[in-house]
Structure formats: C-alpha cells, structure tokens
Amino acid sequence: MTKTNAVKNVVITGGGTAGWMAAAALAKLVGNNINITLVESDDIGTVGVGEATIPPIRTFHKLLGINEQAFMKATQASFKLGISFENWGDENTHYIHSFGATGKECWAGEFHHFWLQGKALGINNPFGDYCYELQAAKAGKFAFNQQNPINYAYHMDATRYAQFLREFSEPLGVTRIEGKIQKVVKKPKTGHIESLILNNGEHINGDFFIDCTGFRGLLIEQALHTGYEDWSHLLPCNSAIAVQTKSTSDTVLPLTRSIAHKSGWQWRIPLQNRVGNGLVYCSQYMDDEQAKALLLNNIEGEPLTEPRIIKFKTGRRLKGWNKNCLALGLASGFVEPLESTSIHLIMSGIIRFMRLFPFNGITNHAIDEYNKQLKSEIENIRDFIVLHYKVTNRDDSEFWQHCSAMEVPKTLQHKIDLFKQTGRVFLDDGDIFRVDSWVQVMLGQGIEPNQHHLIASMMSDEELTRFLHGIKQQIEQRVSQLPPHHEFLKQYCPA
Numbered sequence: 001m002t003k004t005n006a007v008k009n010v011v012i013t014g015g016g017t018a019g020w021m022a023a024a025a026l027a028k029l030v031g032n033n034i035n036i037t038l039v040e041s042d043d044i045g046t047v048g049v050g051e052a053t054i055p056p057i058r059t060f061h062k063l064l065g066i067n068e069q070a071f072m073k074a075t076q077a078s079f080k081l082g083i084s085f086e087n088w089g090d091e092n093t094h095y096i097h098s099f100g101a102t103g104k105e106c107w108a109g110e111f112h113h114f115w116l117q118g119k120a121l122g123i124n125n126p127f128g129d130y131c132y133e134l135q136a137a138k139a140g141k142f143a144f145n146q147q148n149p150i151n152y153a154y155h156m157d158a159t160r161y162a163q164f165l166r167e168f169s170e171p172l173g174v175t176r177i178e179g180k181i182q183k184v185v186k187k188p189k190t191g192h193i194e195s196l197i198l199n200n201g202e203h204i205n206g207d208f209f210i211d212c213t214g215f216r217g218l219l220i221e222q223a224l225h226t227g228y229e230d231w232s233h234l235l236p237c238n239s240a241i242a243v244q245t246k247s248t249s250d251t252v253l254p255l256t257r258s259i260a261h262k263s264g265w266q267w268r269i270p271l272q273n274r275v276g277n278g279l280v281y282c283s284q285y286m287d288d289e290q291a292k293a294l295l296l297n298n299i300e301g302e303p304l305t306e307p308r309i310i311k312f313k314t315g316r317r318l319k320g321w322n323k324n325c326l327a328l329g330l331a332s333g334f335v336e337p338l339e340s341t342s343i344h345l346i347m348s349g350i351i352r353f354m355r356l357f358p359f360n361g362i363t364n365h366a367i368d369e370y371n372k373q374l375k376s377e378i379e380n381i382r383d384f385i386v387l388h389y390k391v392t393n394r395d396d397s398e399f400w401q402h403c404s405a406m407e408v409p410k411t412l413q414h415k416i417d418l419f420k421q422t423g424r425v426f427l428d429d430g431d432i433f434r435v436d437s438w439v440q441v442m443l444g445q446g447i448e449p450n451q452h453h454l455i456a457s458m459m460s461d462e463e464l465t466r467f468l469h470g471i472k473q474q475i476e477q478r479v480s481q482l483p484p485h486h487e488f489l490k491q492y493c494p495a
Helices: 016-029 056-064 068-074 111-120 132-139 158-172 218-223 288-297 342-355 364-390 398-405 410-422 435-444 454-458 461-480 485-492
Strands: 009-013 035-040 078-080 082-086 094-098 153-155 175-178 181-186 193-198 203-205 208-211 228-230 239-246 256-261 264-270 274-281 308-311 315-317 325-327
Touching (some): 009 016, 016 035, 016 056, 016 158, 016 342, 056 068, 056 342, 068 158, 078 485, 082 132, 094 132, 111 454, 111 461, 181 218, 218 325, 239 288, 364 410, 410 435
Parallel strands (some): 009 035, 009 208, 208 325
Antiparallel strands (some): 082 094, 181 193, 193 203, 228 315, 239 274, 239 308, 256 264, 264 274
16 A cells, blocks of 8 residues: 545544544644544543643644633643652652753753852752742742743643533534444455444444544554554553542642652642542552552542542554554553653644645555654653653662662663763654753752763853852742732633
8 A cells, every 4th residue: 555545534533632632633724624523422431630731732722723811711720830759769859840941051061061060169059949930830939921931831621621622623613423433344455444333323434533542442453453562661550540639728839749659659730629639550569449548648638539540551552653543642552641741642643643644645654754753752751751760769669679670771771871971961853851851850860960061160160150140049030020820820810
C-alpha cells in the first residue's frame, strides 16, 4: 500500500478528553474539508483524572480561538506554575519543578553555571531563588499583565473539559452518535478499517478512524493488532486510586503537589472548589486495600467521590498511526501522570496528524514520519519521568531500592552522567522539557555537578555577586506586587 483514496469522513471512537480534543481541533482547523463523526457511549466512563497540564495547552487553545476565561469558568480551573516534589530525593526533602526560566543565560552556558560559581564563592542561595514562576508558586501568588509575563498551565476538571469541548465542537459540525461499538469491520484486501457496527445495528462508515477508547485500544490494538512496548521495568508503578475532596480553605495554591511514599507517590491538584487527589503505586509492593487506606489517611477535606482504582501498564503502542487508524490518549500509550504530560501527548498527536493530514490519501511516508516523531517525543518524556525514580537517595523500602538499582535507557544515563561530570545538559529533538526543567529536577533530586563551565569565572567575584543579587532582588520585587492566587481567580474566572 502506498496511497489510498482521499479522506473525507473521519470517525472518532470514544469521547473523553482525547476524543473531544481531536473533534474540536479537526472541526475548527480543517473542518470545511471533512465530515467528523464522534461515537461515544454514556455507559462507558472515561478515566477523567487528567487534571493537570503543562504550558503548551495555551498554544492549543489559542490555535482553536478558545477564550481562556470561558474555559476556566467552565472547568473550575486554577492556574499552575509547576509541581512541588516532596520526599523524592530523600525523605524530608522538597523542591519545585516550575515552568519558569531561571536566571539569565549566555551563549556558552546556562544560568546554573553562574549559580554553581556563586556557590563556590559561598553564595548559598537555593537555585529556585532565581526563578520568578517558582517564587510566585511558593508564595501562593499569581497574576499576569504585559509588563510582567508569567509562564503557566492549568489545573482543571477533565470531565467538564470534555463537555466544554463538546459544546465548542458541535456547532462547528461535529456529529455525535451515542452507542457502543459491537464490531470493527475491516477490508479483506488491505486490512484497513471500513466501518463500525454499533450495538443497535447501525453501521458507521469512514475513510479514517481515530481511536480514543482508552487502555482498551479497541481499534488500534483489538482490531489492528499493532503491538505494545511495555515499560514496566523502567516505570514500575501500575496502579492508581483517585478521589476528589472538598477544599478545606479559600487558599488555592498555583502548584500541583507530588508527595512520594514508600511504594510510589500521591498527587494533590487544587481546583477552584475541590481538590483532586490520587495515589500512584506499584502493586508488587502495596496492595489495593493498603493503597486505599494510605490515600484516605493522607487527604484533607471530606471525600466527594468513592475512591476509584485504575490499573495501567506503562509503555507505548508500537505505532500511533497504523493503516487508516490513529490512536490518541491512553489508546496510544501511557507514561504515568508524574509530570502531567498525558493531555500534552494528545494535543501534540493531533497537531502532528493535522500537519500530515491525508486529504488526498494515506501514504506510508506520512505514517512513518508521524510514528518517528511520536516515538522520539514519548521516549524523551519517559526518560524525564524515569529520572525522578532513578536518581534518589531513598532506600527505606524495597520499591525505592528497586528504583535506584534499575538499569535505565542509555539516553537517560548519558544525560545524568554528563550533568554530573560537566554540569551540561543537551536536549534531544523530541524533548518537550527545556534545559531549565532538567536542571531543576536533577539538582532537586540531589545531583551536584563536579564542575561547571569556566565562562562563569570570567566575571570578577564582585561582578558575579552583583549579578546574582540583582536577579534575586528583581524577582522578590516582582513577586511582592502579585495578589494571592485565589484572589486573582475570583476576579478573573470565578467558577
């Protein structure tokens, strides 16, 4: 097969965040040229716990012309400036991985080389003191204006987000069909998907199918047998329990909290009028009942939902695009929620697909390019998340002993060794996390570089002291002018 007929009818299977993000983007950006049908069943629940995001979601919304205030009100969203990692490098340690740039860099070396030179002179301020977003997060403050830009993402209600996107998509011509898929019909010659048969006997024909059926991968796996690469040896957590609680105070922090425990970690995601909580764990070291007890003992506020257990296997589908089917969201793979990358992978998958959209027919070259880029992106995200587990001084449980002893991908080991020895970080093509992110996490997890770039020693001691002090002072001044985050929310986008 080198090329098929033109693609006019796109069928999206499954709603949820992935399905409605795909529907919204296709309808808004290429909708005039195609017909879009989305099939979902009210009886099939979505995972719906992807409540934290990273900054590129704002670009996605701009592309679609989504009004930020309307979106935030509808999804009861709050702002997010980063993630607070507690007890990761060691018990009783704490650092923030923020979305901001730290300090100022020059052509030869990023800011952390100057910070390391300062440390050698006895200037012992934490690295995070030189990052505006990190300091604002720590102070629980937030606002934006043109004079004072700030890099942020959102915490939101994923179920309401899917509903919001549905209301956005239907007026643009997306047809929603209620029903369960009973059978996937394939063309005998090519093995391409021809149609879906629903439980009421209805046939849905399409030229192209987007699989958003979650972990089941109804089309990509059950019908097309694409195959899955298991990453459990690198990311041993395979279970999560989620529960929502009432907010216990008016103060809403612009931070996701990630609190490590003996067999995994716990999340806290503050929305405007409730908190999303969850426990991620490895069933080899903790059973479901123990996990449930641990979570319920460590939440604040009255539970609003019953604790829900989610089982998963980290890894990736061998192809995100196979024949005339594209998998998005959990159907295409899962890296675990530690750095809030799930929604980002849906978004980047949609945009990549639209750039390669097979208007005139599907070609192998387009499929290969899509899969090559997806592999690079998801493997880089995987490496970044494995870093948190691997680089740790914790040895207080079998789980952490396993993590610190495990062999990691060569690509990650090289980054760790290079930073340890030279203080340098170089990004790969598919890296969505910037040097700043890698440095914040590596320092936060306890790696101290043995050396740094000599460009930093070209400043006199006095100049360097002035330079570092100036940045810190400017950030303190900017943060002092910000209102508390919850006050800004009340004025900007009350739920």
